[in-house]
Amino acid sequence: MHGLVWPRGVPLTPGVEWPSMSTFETVGRVERFDSALDSLIPGDAVIELLEVGFAWSEGPVWVAGGEHLLFSDIPRNAIIRWSERDGARIWMQPSGYTGVSYYGKEPGSNGLTLDSEGRLLACEHGDRRVSRLELGGGKTTIVDSYQGKRLNSPNDLVLRSNGDLYFTDPAYGLHRRYDDPSRELPFCGVFLVRAGEREAVLVSEELENPNGVAFDPEERYLYVTQSNPRRAVVMRYPLGSDGTLGPGEVLADLTDRTSDAPGLPDGIKVDIAGNIFTTGPGGVWVMTADGSVLGRVVTGLRIANLCWGGQGSTLYLCSDEYLCRIETSTRGRMPGPPG
16 A cells, blocks of 8 residues: 555644655556647656545645645645655644534635745635735735625635736535535635735636636636536636736536546646646646647546646646646746745
8 A cells, every 4th residue: 555544534633644655656547639748748657646545635736945745635624745755744734724613524725825935825615715824923814705705615726926816716615515504605706816915806706616727828818617517617718907807718628528537627737838737527638728638647536636846847636535746748837936
């Protein structure tokens, strides 16, 4: 067995470690639909299984200065730290819910990113906010409401190079989800918080289940995934000069593939050439900037989210109870301090 399998739903305490492994098993496969994929993922690339035993891994971000990965284990209300040297261990718990009563099955943090100063930003389900972990300790609430009403459960987030923050707010983190009596907003929005401000600006409410967010390399467009089996799409929105969004268009529609394999559009990342890596039915779908599908990375379990790490060419995959990675021949822009 690779790593230590913990019973699902069992809370762990800070300091608990998974055994580190000097070699890694491989899982899954790379499906090649177009020979153009060979320039992005080498023909001999394998999916390495780094650790197992998480309840539901999500929201990874690579910390370049520390050479480690942080990601959420949402049901355990924890952020996990993984490195090649030390393996995985609980790094923060609680991570998304600080109450004392039962909140639901997904109380923890979800999407994570770093700002230009290296501070960790987190979408917190249970506390229904986007937070920032200050370098000197303690958290700052960036935003937890819109027009006086509490957010649903912030899910994923991305920072523009000018410091503007975009995040999605579906209802997955609420105890009863879309029918939860504590829900205050009648829609699930995509929001903007401008640099230096703490007020949410609604930029889209057209998606029932908005999820992952990413920019194209020139930041002309915002991509938003929708995790809805009835309309499993990747949307593309033009960015206005004030940061608001123009009318969206469907870049890719994976709805007809949802019956073939588990998983929905969720996390999304883009490489420096504009190619898109988005989770979806069966794994990570690799597409060109115009939405043409080149292939799929399949671990055998649903992949919730992904991020660039290492020197920028490694894709880390949060895949249900797995943490995996695959080496690519391309590079992605990683958040955090420049250089």
